[in-house]
Amino acid sequence: AQSVTQLDSHVSVSEGTPVLLRCNYSSSYSPSLFWYVQHPNKGLQLLLKYTSAATLVKGINGFEAEFKKSETSFHLTKPSAHMSDAAEYFCVVSYSGGYNKLIFGAGTRLAVHP
Amino acid sequence: NAGVTQTPKFQVLKTGQSMTLQCAQDMNHNSMYWYRQDPGMGLRLIYYSASEGTTDKGEVPNGYNVSRLNKREFSLRLESAAPSQTSVYFCASIPPGGRTEAFFGQGTRLTVV
Numbered sequence: 758a759q760s761v762t763q764l765d766s767h768v769s770v771s772e773g774t775p776v777l778l779r780c781n782y783s784s785s786y787s788p789s790l791f792w793y794v795q796h797p798n799k800g801l802q803l804l805l806k807y808t809s810a811a812t813l814v815k816g817i818n819g820f821e822a823e824f825k826k827s828e829t830s831f832h833l834t835k836p837s838a839h840m841s842d843a844a845e846y847f848c849v850v851s852y853s854g855g856y857n858k859l860i861f862g863a864g865t866r867l868a869v870h871p
Numbered sequence: 872n873a874g875v876t877q878t879p880k881f882q883v884l885k886t887g888q889s890m891t892l893q894c895a896q897d898m899n900h901n902s903m904y905w906y907r908q909d910p911g912m913g914l915r916l917i918y919y920s921a922s923e924g925t926t927d928k929g930e931v932p933n934g935y936n937v938s939r940l941n942k943r944e945f946s947l948r949l950e951s952a953a954p955s956q957t958s959v960y961f962c963a964s965i966p967p968g969g970r971t972e973a974f975f976g977q978g979t980r981l982t983v984v
Binding site: 761 | 904915916963965972973975976978
């Protein structure tokens with residue numbers, strides 16, 4: 758069965774330090790992978806996506822993620838956190854079949870401290 | 872181009888009341904979805920519609936019904952609201968072809984008292 762595991766429910770960093778949000782997936786074939794961000798009381802915004810092209814994917818606001826098939830991971834990173842990055846982040850796997858099925862991770866809440 | 876529009880944004884219901892959440896997209900997408908978001912659980916699929924005229928159950932369909940009125944509109948109905956249905960509801964649409972991201976509405980925050 759397909760699944761997505763976000764390894765940390767909460768991550769806290771200081772402004773200006775690196776961010777690492779971890780995501781592992783299980784799949785019997787190559788999926789598409791996404792990271793979405795949700796700011797408080799807002800909808801979901803796409804940060805970046807992997808769809809079988811380059812394994813290192815760059816997104817908006819300085820975020821990037823690397824697809825590692827051997828580790829079934831798709832971790833999200835940013836070199837230097839900003840206060841505005843405080844939000845909840847969702848790792849999402851998409852499988853195409855009769856319909857586009859999305860599997861969401863439980864989310865990681867990122868706190869950024871001055 | 873508004874994308875995906877949900878109404879209402881907020882709603883408070885009493886237990887046993889009914890209501891319909893509306894969703895419309897103007898991107899000519901075939902697939903539309905309803906999710907609910909609860910703390911610590913990510914988004915869970917309630918119902919989806921792969922194309923106009925078809926609907927299917929997702930992960931958590933109990934207590935809900937849907938209607939795919941036309942290609943643009945996909946509504947979610949709670950016939951008899953329960954406190955367990957207190958949640959944030961998101962509508963989404965996905966372009967055809969696979970390997971593409973979903974486009975989400977802004978959400979409906981529903982409280983059932």
